[in-house]
Amino acid sequence: MTSPELSFTLAxxxxxxxxxxxPDEFRSAGLTVQNVFSSWLGSEDVDFLRYHLRRISVTILVQSALPLGYYLGMCVAAPEKHLSSFYQVSHSWxxxxxxxxxxxxxxxxxxxxxxCCQWHGHPIRRALQAHVRPPHSRWGSVASxxxxEFRRIDKFAAGAPGARVIVTDSWVMKVTTYHxxxxLQRDCHVTVTHSRQHQLSPESTSPIEILNLRVESINPSVRPFDISLNSTDYAELRAKLRAPIRTSPNVVIHQTISELFLETFRAQVELNQRYTLPSGQEVETCIGCMQAPANTKLVRLCEATGVDDxxxxxxxxxxxxxxxxxxxxWFASRQDQQQPETWLSSRVPCPTCRSKFCILDVCVVR
Structure with a gap:
């Protein structure tokens, strides 16, 4: 193999x-099937399943063309082989x-x-067909x-682009390159089967823990599947998932510093003075998560306790x-991540008006 031929082959x-x-470098440069064919694929948020039906189809077409692309490239890289003439090439070529x-x-x-056959035989349609039973009379009803539910802002979505985990109010999904x-949430149960720690992470200086979970359904037509998740997303998944989550006896889920702080933060606030809403004022929805009731009020109490004049x-x-x-x-996000021992004693600005407060000023609304 000559030098130009070898160079082209390696490239x-x-x-x-x-x-x-x-790789991430290709994704950041926009060199993905989703970006190149975005005008034909449409919007994932508008029509989630149609988008992925088309994405998988285009992915198969692009990847199946790679061997042919190599041959056409070799016609230019190695003209002495006469690859452009079918009858002059060697038997192997x-x-x-x-x-x-x-x-x-x-x-x-x-x-x-x-x-042409309404995606009959497509792996996504086969997956949806397994859920065709009341109240869903056909696979299109399942897709709808x-x-x-995917359009709602309260869905859970995490994981690598090639193995995304999406949990909506009724469904648990794993999106891969080809499938x-x-x-269905009410039919499945989830088991944490394995956990592994990685000491290095490009996003954080602290170790990260990856959890492997197995999703199994009582529906015999639904095949079990595995999902991988960062332990920092586990609490959010658990809050969104209505299905029971079991942990294998040999698996230990280590809490992150942020999770430990949230537990301590909640325990300390429970000891603080309670705040009574004025007559006629109703509890609103939290503007952070838009789900839980807004059950905290900042009242300057630290001076009254004699902690700091x-x-x-x-x-x-x-x-x-x-x-x-x-x-x-919010309190944890405003801290020096390298000095967690100072978090409880620090002060942060109110997320709304920027008035400084400490943990002693946080009161639970009753």
């Missing part, structure tokens, strides 16, 4: 690997060309069949339910607009 193999297993053409034509035939696994805390005049967990997360 093309690298390119093909990046197309199949897309002729066999490779036939394989590449047949692979791409077969992929085109499958995708055209899916498209998933699309509607979407779907399970020169307190920097200020009186907050805002009405209760945050729940305890959202306020705790």
């Amino acid at each position: 093309y193999v690298t390119f093909a690997i990046c197309i199949i297993f897309t 002729r066999a490779f060309l036939l394989f590449a053409v047949c692979l791409h034509l077969a992929s085109c035939a499958v995708v055209i069949y899916w498209s 339910s998933i699309n509607t 979407i696994h779907v399970a 020169d307190s920097e805390c200020q009186q907050c005049l805002c009405r209760p607009t945050w729940c305890l967990m959202c306020l705790g997360r």
